[in-house]
Amino acid sequence: MRKEIRSLGGEIRFGAKVTSLGYPENGTVKKVRVEYSDVIERGLGKEETERINRMARERVEIGSEDIGHSARDVYKMLHKEKIPLKPKPFAVGFRIEHPQSLINSLQYKEYSDQVVTGKKGTDLANGSKDIVEGVLPVASYRLATDLGYDGKINRPVYSFCMCPGGQIVPASTSEEETVVNGMSFSKRDSEFANSAVVVGVGEEGDEVLEEYWEKWGVLGGMYFQEDIERKSRELGGSNFTVPVQRLPNFLNSTLSPTLPKSSYRLPKKSSPLHTVYPPQITNSLKHAITEIFERQIPGYLDESALLHGVETRTSSPIRIPRDKETYLVEGFENFYVAGEGAGYAGGIVSASCDGIGVAEKVCANMGAEGFEGFGLGGKGVKENY
Ligand SMILES: Cc1cc2nc3c(=O)[nH]c(=O)nc-3n(C[C@H](O)[C@H](O)[C@H](O)COP(=O)(O)OP(=O)(O)OC[C@H]3O[C@@H](n4cnc5c(N)ncnc54)[C@H](O)[C@@H]3O)c2cc1C
Secondary structure, three states: OHHHHHHOOOOOOOOEEEEEOOOOEOOEOOOOEEEEOOOOOOOOOHHHHHHHHHHHHHOOOOOOEOOOOOOHHHHHHHHHOOOOOEEOOEEEEEEEEEEHHHHHHHHHHHHHHHEOEOOOOEEHHHOEEEEOOOOEOOOOOOOEEEEEEOOOOEEEEEEEEEEOOEEEEEOOOOOOOOOEEEEEOOOOOOOEEEEEEEEEEOOOOOOOOHHHHHHHHHHHHHHHHHHHHHHHHHHHOOOOOEEEEEHHHHHHOOOOOOOOOOOOOOOEEEOOHHHOOOHHHHHHHHHHHHHHHHHHOOOOOOOOOEEEEEEOOOOOOEEOOEOOOOOEEOOOOOOEEOOOOOOOOOOHHHHHHHHHHHHHHHHHHOOOOOOOOOOOOOOOOOOOO
16 A cells, blocks of 8 residues: 555655644644654665655645544644534443353354354364364354433443454553553454443533533543543553453442453453442443343353453544535635544544545545545545544
């Protein structure tokens, strides 16, 4: 892809950090300040890499922004520069992990011995290294309800980014915060099944965020996420030690005296995760798990299920409003935003589709013909992520 871009006259600039947009005037961003750190690009050789690094430092250009959902310094910078921002709903909760063999048996019942993991045709998730004749993929699940009762109102509660045969990984962006995420290797052959289990927050008037919006305005949701991640760090401690609690203990608000195995490779600490979130979030989770999810997959609420704290970055708490037709940031003539951080995606595929859609709009707005149709041109990309 890089070769193709370069052959068409484009440049790839690694190690380039946007630190300021200058002061936007009359709907035009006049300059972009970029700080460079030297990078070695694989396969280019030292001389070519040095030439590109030199060139990158000499030229600064206005571009589009695609900043992910964890770039909090970027939100602060955009807010300071008076770029329009809007709060948007997002979701927070935990990463839950079960033994994969349990999920296989809950989902496939008597056929669970037909599961094949890995490329060798073995059934590692069920603890077997023998070649099996099975035909079923490692089991996954999806749980969702709009009826997670928080004591006053119903909130959406759902599983997200389920990783069969996967691993829980640290996703913190600072030493002061503890955040986790999940992934599977292509073989999906670990002994564990993990998934985010999260509660919707941040709809207009949500009392959970009231004091944050009052104090921080549009950035309130971001500071709420940050507070939760700091609490998680306080409970776990240093070195990305993750606070954990067995699911039944979370539901009874008691500490777990013993812990089951977990795929998280760094230290774990038994902690009162039921104290991390405001009661509305904790109540909704408890209600959805006991009253709804356990009915949807009987056995989900198992002693071996372990909650890991915290999963807060399922999508961005902020959106940068853009014109529906041109995709330009509202009020600007030359400024585009795309992807998750801009508030128009949640996940790899939707972020990529949004990126293609924005690129097509940039071409169309510049009068270039023949570029529409490769991506979605904005169609199909949900307004709400
Ligand atoms: C461990 C893990 C597992 C995941 N697994 C999945 C999965 O299985 N499926 C799925 O759909 N999603 C998954 N996700 C989420 C997925 O990675 C994101 O939804 C997706 O990457 C968002 O794409 P994006 O292009 O909007 O942002 P990003 O991929 O975050 O890209 C933003 C880029 O902007 C750069 N940037 C930030 N600030 C600046 C700045 N000031 N100047 C210049 N550049 C800057 C960043 O370095 C980054 O390269 C996972 C995330 C994690 C952390």
